[in-house]
Amino acid sequence: METVLNNVVPVYLEEEKILSSEVWNHHIKIDKYVHIIAPSGRGKSSLMQFMYGLRKEYTGEVIFDNQQIHKKSAEEIADLRGNRLSIVFQDLRLFPDHTAYENITVKRSLQPYNEDQINQMAERLGISNKLKQHIRNCSYGEQQRVAIIRALQQPFELLILDEPFSHLDENNSKLAMQLILEEATVRNAAIILLDLEKVPFYPADSMYHL
Amino acid sequence: MKNNQHISYNTIAAFLNTQSNKGSKFFGYAGLCTGMVLLLTAAQMFININHLIKEKNTRKDGFDFISVTKTVTNENMMKDNRFSENDIKELKQQKFIDDAAPLISNQFRVKASAGNIIPFSTDLFLEAIQSDFIDTVPPDFNWKPGDINVPIVFSADYLEMYNVFAPSQDLPQMSESTISSLTIILECHGPGGIESFRGNIVAVTNRISSVLVPQNFLEWANKRYGNAENIPAARVYLKTKDANSTELLNFIDARQYHLNKDKTKFGRIKQVLEGVITALAGFAVVVIILAMLLFSFYLQLIIERSRQNLVLLLTLGYSPGWLTKTLAKKWTPIYVTIMLIATIVTSLFQLYFVHKMNNRAELSHTLHPAVFALGLLILFLSILINYRMIKKMLYKL
Numbered sequence: 190m191e192t193v194l195n196n197v198v199p200v201y202l203e204e205e206k207i208l209s210s211e212v213w214n215h216h217i218k219i220d221k222y223v224h225i226i227a228p229s230g231r232g233k234s235s236l237m238q239f240m241y242g243l244r245k246e247y248t249g250e251v252i253f254d255n256q257q258i259h260k261k262s263a264e265e266i267a268d269l270r271g272n273r274l275s276i277v278f279q280d281l282r283l284f285p286d287h288t289a290y291e292n293i294t295v296k297r298s299l300q301p302y303n304e305d306q307i308n309q310m311a312e313r314l315g316i317s318n319k320l321k322q323h324i325r326n327c328s329y330g331e332q333q334r335v336a337i338i339r340a341l342q343q344p345f346e347l348l349i350l351d352e353p354f355s356h357l358d359e360n361n362s363k364l365a366m367q368l369i370l371e372e373a374t375v376r377n378a379a380i381i382l383l384d385l386e387k388v389p390f391y392p393a394d395s396m397y398h399l
Numbered sequence: 400m401k402n403n404q405h406i407s408y409n410t411i412a413a414f415l416n417t418q419s420n421k422g423s424k425f426f427g428y429a430g431l432c433t434g435m436v437l438l439l440t441a442a443q444m445f446i447n448i449n450h451l452i453k454e455k456n457t458r459k460d461g462f463d464f465i466s467v468t469k470t471v472t473n474e475n476m477m478k479d480n481r482f483s484e485n486d487i488k489e490l491k492q493q494k495f496i497d498d499a500a501p502l503i504s505n506q507f508r509v510k511a512s513a514g515n516i517i518p519f520s521t522d523l524f525l526e527a528i529q530s531d532f533i534d535t536v537p538p539d540f541n542w543k544p545g546d547i548n549v550p551i552v553f554s555a556d557y558l559e560m561y562n563v564f565a566p567s568q569d570l571p572q573m574s575e576s577t578i579s580s581l582t583i584i585l586e587c588h589g590p591g592g593i594e595s596f597r598g599n600i601v602a603v604t605n606r607i608s609s610v611l612v613p614q615n616f617l618e619w620a621n622k623r624y625g626n627a628e629n630i631p632a633a634r635v636y637l638k639t640k641d642a643n644s645t646e647l648l649n650f651i652d653a654r655q656y657h658l659n660k661d662k663t664k665f666g667r668i669k670q671v672l673e674g675v676i677t678a679l680a681g682f683a684v685v686v687i688i689l690a691m692l693l694f695s696f697y698l699q700l701i702i703e704r705s706r707q708n709l710v711l712l713l714t715l716g717y718s719p720g721w722l723t724k725t726l727a728k729k730w731t732p733i734y735v736t737i738m739l740i741a742t743i744v745t746s747l748f749q750l751y752f753v754h755k756m757n758n759r760a761e762l763s764h765t766l767h768p769a770v771f772a773l774g775l776l777i778l779f780l781s782i783l784i785n786y787r788m789i790k791k792m793l794y795k796l
């Protein structure tokens with residue numbers, strides 16, 4: 190899947206932030222590992238939401254396979270999210286009243302990829318004893334790892350990561366990064382990682398400042 | 400696109416809050432059921448009444464024949480109250496009237512005498528109508544110019560009347576068979592003098608109170624003796640599947656025509672009963688609408704309470720179409736159960752009604768297929784409305 194950001198500009202962003210950006214109002218092709226560094230207030234979450242088809246308040250085009258995402262129907266977007274596009278939200282978006290395991294399986298049952306590796310993944314990220322716990326009783330770092338495992342249950346051609354390691358220590362961040370890279374390689378998928386600062390252990394092919 | 404086809408409702412059941420507000424749910428169900436029973440009962444009663452009030456007499460090939468005149472009132476008595484060709488055309492066009500035929504009458508003077516056997520002589524009127532409107536048409540009921548014999552179909556009412564008065568006038572009483580051996584001399588008075596024909600009574604009819612001759616004879620004679628052609632008729636006979644049809648009566652009332660009362664008296668009762676039942680059906684529809692409204696509030700509440708989870712499911716990639724279908728399907732068994740209960744209760748009402756009516760043969764112990772069809776239609780509509788409501792709410796999230 191070819192993903193292109195073509196002169197995307199949020200309608201609500203200040204002029205000088207657009208002028209100084211390497212992303213807004215530029216033509217960017219996301220075909221390998223892309224790193225976008227964005228200090229607060231530059232519209233990082235907006236970009237992520239535009240790409241995931243959650244918001245439409247922009248000019249320019251977000252293109253998947255030669256089709257603008259905001260021109261796709263609700264069913265086409267659901268298909269995209271189930272089969273080709275996965276995401277780790279900055280605000281995680283987990284079901285607080287359900288267990289970590291339920292949160293992962295509700296995504297997994299949509300379009301399972303490979304055999305069930307939930308336990309092994311949880312083991313690797315050090316949360317295997319948290320799977321039966323309700324999300325509201327998990328720490329933010331644990332929730333972040335649940336969200337990462339959830340994102341890896343489906344087939345995808347592009348993985349969007351929005352500050353995925355914000356509440357993880359360096360060691361856990363590296364473990365998570367490694368798991369993500371393995372899964373991306375298996376799928377031959379591209380990654381776009383958005384963060385406040387440069388993530389040193391992310392092998393970016395290209396880097397832009399938002 | 401067929402997203403998520405393989406997923407079952409159970410996958411997401413835990414993420415929806417359906418345990419809420421049992422009261423409004425129960426009242427919604429009960430209301431829907433009550434409304435359905437009322438509506439189905441009204442429909443069945445409508446059919447019962449139509450079965451009960453159906454005349455079985457004076458029928459030929461399953462048709463009723465009734466005569467219509469224009470009502471003569473003080474206001475219109477000076478005008479021509481006969482039927483024009485357009486009037487008859489309009490009658491024929493009505494879907495509840497299968498055919499209409501004018502009864503034409505003689506436009507010249509006819510004197511009848513019974514010859515030597517019975518010393519009887521009177522001015523007579525003759526009428527004619529399309530042969531297929533007469534119930535007892537013998538094969539020899541025809542006439543062609545030059546014939547001296549004219550066949551006559553005589554009213555059974557007139558024969559009865561004659562037999563009542565005959566003894567007091569020293570006249571012999573006559574049976575239907577003896578009357579047919581009688582030859583009546585018909586004297587037709589015209590501008591060219593008097594011509595005589597020999598009238599033979601070939602049949603007696605219960606349907607039309609008149610002295611009927613073949614139509615072509617009367618048309619010929621009217622032209623020859625009365626110098627008249629295409630005379631409007633004062634009386635028109637209607638051929639209809641059901642003389643008690645409410646539609647027919649409404650139409651006749653609207654035109655201010657006058658109908659043979661006997662044959663339509665049940666129709667008048669039916670008119671009133673149908674009005675009452677229609678009002679009941681209208682009430683039933685209101686109850687059903689209210690129940691559906693209550694139900695929609697209940698649905699809205701469920702979706703509102705599960706709003707965050709539903710939004711998240713959509714964000715994760717669940718198809719809105721699949722979610723709609725899956726949620727809607729959950730209520731289908733409930734609707735089917737409600738319809739089954741309503742049908743059973745209506746069936747019991749019908750059994751009770753038939754029992755109260757002494758099991759009359761016209762009534763069926765089971766519900767009419769149309770009532771079942773109506774039940775299925777409402778079931779289908781409920782499921783469809785439910786689906787549309789869920790879809791509307793989900794796509795609004």
